[in-house]
Amino acid sequence: GAVVSQHPSWVICKSGTSVKIECRSLDFQATTMFWYRQFPKQSLMLMATSNEGSKATYEQGVEKDKFLINHASLTLSTLTVTSAHPEDSSFYICSARGTTQGLAGSTDTQYFGPGTRLTVL
């Protein structure tokens, strides 16, 4: 199946600093990538849609100036949490749309990275 990587897998930072998270599609090109966050024991919430070569589309309630998204190539999208605060501590997950072959035929769907655990002190 399609492989999506994220780096770093976990990060601890001081309040007020900025943190960059990378999302890469390793064996396919992704014109569209997605960023989610998940609080403990809650569902994944879509933050924004990242489009290669254009501005990201943010979901309602997500501050675009705080969560900067750059999708400079077909295999890389970055999320920068600017001036992070403790309430930004969460599990951030990216996904990329790709196609994989299964027993039931080919499937075009989103493939997720392993996630990044951010802890802001």
Place this chain on the structure above:
Amino acid sequence: DQQVKQNSPSLSVQEGRISILNCDYTNSMFDYFLWYKKYPAEGPTFLISISSIKDKNEDGRFTVFLNKSAKHLSLHIVPSQPGDSAVYFCAASAYNTDKLIFGTGTRLQVFP
């Protein structure tokens, strides 16, 4: 407003038996549904999907059933294996959009 709901937060099933995970949705614009499996501190792994033009899709041990009139879908795993123990999320998307709306998840535990 939770558009995709998984009302059972947990499910415990004996190895070899069938696991049935349920999911309900409220948005009639949803036309594509997916199931993901997730381990702690990892990203979700795609399992199986179904389009609204079908009412059943099968892939190995996994079968997804869709009842559009009831706005309900279910994932059947048979036979269940201990390695299936994880949190299962259903997700939905509407026509002509890539956005996925996730349910709250059901923790499945398969015991020997």
